[in-house]
Amino acid sequence: MDSTMAAGTTAGIRPEHAPGDHPKVAVPKIGVLVANLGTPDGYDYWSMRRYLNEFLSDKRVIDYPSWKWQPILQGIVLTKRPFSSGANYKLIWNEELDESPLMTITKAQVAKLRDACAARWGTAVQVEFCMRYGNPSTRDVVDRMVAAGCEKILFFPLYPQYAGATTATANDQFFRALMAQKRQPAVRTAPEYFASPRYIDALARSVETVLSGLDDQPGKLVASYHGMPKRYLMEGDPYHCQCQKTSRLLRERLGWDRSRLDTTFQSVFGPEEWLKPYTVEHVAELAKQGVKHIAVISPAFSADCIETLEEINGEIREAFEHAGGERFTYIPCLNDDDAHIEALMAEIADGLAGWIA
Template sequence: MSRPEHAPKDHPATPRGKTGVLIANLGTPDDYSYWPMRRYLNEFLSDKRVIDYPKWKWQPILQAIILTKRPFSSGAAYKSIWNEDKGESPLMTITKDQTAAIAATMKDRFGDQVMVDFCMRYGNPSTRSKVREMVAAGCERILFFPLYPQYAGATTATANDEFFRALMDEKWQPAVRTVPAYFEHPGYIDALAKSVETAYGAMNQKPELLVVSYHGMPIRYLMEGDPYHCQCQKSTRLLKERLGWEDTQLITTFQSQFGPEEWLQPYTVEEVARLAREDGRKNIAVIAPAFSADCIETLEEINEEIKESFEEAGGETFTYIPCLNDAPDHIAALSDIISDNLRGWLD
């Protein structure tokens, strides 16, 4: 707390001078019961960046059909992975751990100049609440970091949108920067490669193939200029080169398709079944580089639904390689990205 320069002696002291680092992830329901799930899904599926159909066309379908049924199925999926000890989803637990680890690194590098916190695009803690806290704490600058390695309109862009909307509420706006996609950052690629090497090193028999599964999106979005597909393909190529592998040792697939449109292919759930049924693959591993933290799409969709698809088609050994989460080399990579983006503000 300090009094502004040249202010009269009776001017109240104000907190100023800090730099905020606000980490953002997708979000999580507060609970897996019906109404918390419905609120969360309503916020998520009402986002025009996620579903870009006209409101008059989409909202009646969403409110009258999807949100009457999907909270039950999604709630059951969340229940199967829920962190009951802490009363929260794994994504929430992991994001808290990541934030604490990054905050410790920033303190080592910059002392008390940096305030590190996290927010969620959907659900709690909201972006708006965390921006307010940072401004109130005296952050004159905020670096906003969506934890999506590959850029997509439905992830990075909507997180940035919400951040900018939050700034509209502030009388005294801080200076801001946003962190761009880091799909080709050497530290990120190296951390991915090490996670594969560690997983393979612990196996008695190495998998015949590594399936590199990314979250999907409609092909139309790609044709309209979204760079996500190209960045996913480059991340896979850089991972392959870092591992020193041949093209035949890994493939890129896409998961989580939703709605009637054609999405990026091959679909992971179908491809793993085809690998077992047609190619005779009995032992595969799956990694999900688009997710910075394990969540419903990895712990339930990959490690339960997609695994079941592989095994029902004749596959025998299915290994899911966890997300990078709060692994030290991942935290180091994220911290380096943050430090690079703070240049000129803090050196």
């Protein structure tokens, strides 16, 4: 538990005119709770198994009937996948802090958001973070925020584009946490921000910064988004359309023609058809067509993680090079870049409108 949270749970006042035996209550404040996907506590077998079990048991992620999916998950997937996933996490693990890069980056983002909120609103706003899967859990953080006096909470999933398997499941878990509260706070959920001018500008600036440092320019920029079954799109999930719009707005902000930026989808899982084109196949095809240098960016991720640091910079890079590609440039996620923090602060300010001056 961090020091700001610990202090909030112990401080309290007795309501005016209350009898002497009335319990003290925390000084009222507004909370901002940012949420990301999650991370295992370690890359050992059991840590990975706990994390993957929680993640892959989520009906928003894999919506097959439990009678069909759970025997496969418990009997096959969770017997083998913790080993392979753990090996991949080991490649990128922050050994110094003994945590995944996603955790390290999220902490850095939240530290900057706290400073920005303090500069703007003083002590009236408390900023915390939780993970949908793993720790710190949504319920634990909501419990502590309510105990610390947060009578209003803005819940902010850090997903630029909305998807049922990301934004919606994070919101689901937040609402479940509220069900355990005797005195529920007033709450709001922040909307997706895939078309926010500040977010698009931050993406464009990250591209410009990386490309300006190269001695030769890539023949193609590939915007690789996390994939999902195509069936979800047909059932009404707006994710695919929002990804396409993010790519278009980024390209327009960069002043490029259509041929310079391609939109693809990665992280295919299971036998179904997923959103296409698949990144790993597309980059290989580009190499075969004679494109020797490509750059890849991941606009759907607010922080670098296993899907970017290992999958893109590992599997996808190897596919491009194996097919004849010569130079592969990965453009990092926005992470705790100041332009990204400014974009997130704009969303937070919109979300708190009417709650605070």
